[in-house]
Amino acid sequence: MHANSRSIVTNQTEVHQDLHRRVERALAYPLRKPIAEHTRETFCAADEWLATQSKPLILDAGCGVGLSTRELARQHPNHAVIGIDRSADRLGRHHGVLPANAYLVRADLVDFWRLALAAGWQTMHHYLLYPNPYPKAAHLKSRWHGHPIFPVILALGGRLEVRSNWRLYIEEFAQATEQATGIQPRVDEHDPMDQSLTPFEHKYHASGQRLWRLVVELPRRPELVPATGPRDTQRSVRQGKSAKGIR
Ligand SMILES: C[S@@+](CC[C@H](N)C(=O)[O-])C[C@H]1O[C@@H](n2cnc3c(N)ncnc32)[C@H](O)[C@@H]1O
Numbered sequence: 369m370h371a372n373s374r375s376i377v378t379n380q381t382e383v384h385q386d387l388h389r390r391v392e393r394a395l396a397y398p399l400r401k402p403i404a405e406h407t408r409e410t411f412c413a414a415d416e417w418l419a420t421q422s423k424p425l426i427l428d429a430g431c432g433v434g435l436s437t438r439e440l441a442r443q444h445p446n447h448a449v450i451g452i453d454r455s456a457d458r459l460g461r462h463h464g465v466l467p468a469n470a471y472l473v474r475a476d477l478v479d480f481w482r483l484a485l486a487a488g489w490q491t492m493h494h495y496l497l498y499p500n501p502y503p504k505a506a507h508l509k510s511r512w513h514g515h516p517i518f519p520v521i522l523a524l525g526g527r528l529e530v531r532s533n534w535r536l537y538i539e540e541f542a543q544a545t546e547q548a549t550g551i552q553p554r555v556d557e558h559d560p561m562d563q564s565l566t567p568f569e570h571k572y573h574a575s576g577q578r579l580w581r582l583v584v585e586l587p588r589r590p591e592l593v594p595a596t597g598p599r600d601t602q603r604s605v606r607q608g609k610s611a612k613g614i615r
Contacts, residue, residue, distance in 0.1 A: 373571045373572055378504065379504060379505050386508055400596075401478065404476065411479075418450070423446055423448040425492055426494075427493070428452070430498075431452060431472070432568065433458045434451045434458075436566045437471075438463065441469045441470035450470075450473060451470065452472075453473075454474065454475065481524065485524055490524070490588050496521075503534065511537065518548065522589070522592055527586075528545075528553075528582075528586055531579060531582075535580045537580075538555055538580040539555065549586060552584075555581070
């Protein structure tokens, strides 16, 4: 692991001026992107595995190589930990046998989260560890709090924890969370000392970068997610798709 990781380079100096509008929009208009069939299948397998565990759920969203999933499973033997990442390459790296209470899934979170909410999953802990920052101002839409999926992340409930080496990312996420839920997250500096939970945390810390963390306790609130209207149902039917299920 190199200890010369570059700090965030951004043309933004403060919370993005469009953030409030993006969150308002995400709360008002449903996300229309269809869910990929292969993600439905992957989700079903994860759902079956979770049922065999009968334990409270921890999600490690964007788990990369899955080291944090393994570590969280060791730290929480009475929880079931699911790590999700879209990168087959990262998930495929061998980091030893998975603990029995851990499960890794290759999936796009934008689909997986919607399926999880529709299936009634309730997260006890939900980690977003070092999400891609998309630091250019023009890429606000790609940050999780600027994305239409944002209400779904919040609706799943539980103790949500986000970590980043970019303070502004965490401040924006906190502001967006408060706007959507009325609940103010706690934001503080994070010092992993010699116990980094993830490879990205390790490399940023080893490079002397400051790390930031947001923690918020959220109720499960599916009603945060805007409902699909009759127009969408009609369209799904016209396309020959089942109008049932997920938004
Ligand atoms: C910066 S890496 C951090 C990985 C890990 N959490 C860590 O701290 O070492 C961000 C991860 O999020 C994953 N990711 C980004 N967007 C995703 C999406 N839409 N669905 C699933 N995974 C995603 C990427 O594949 C990548 O592994």
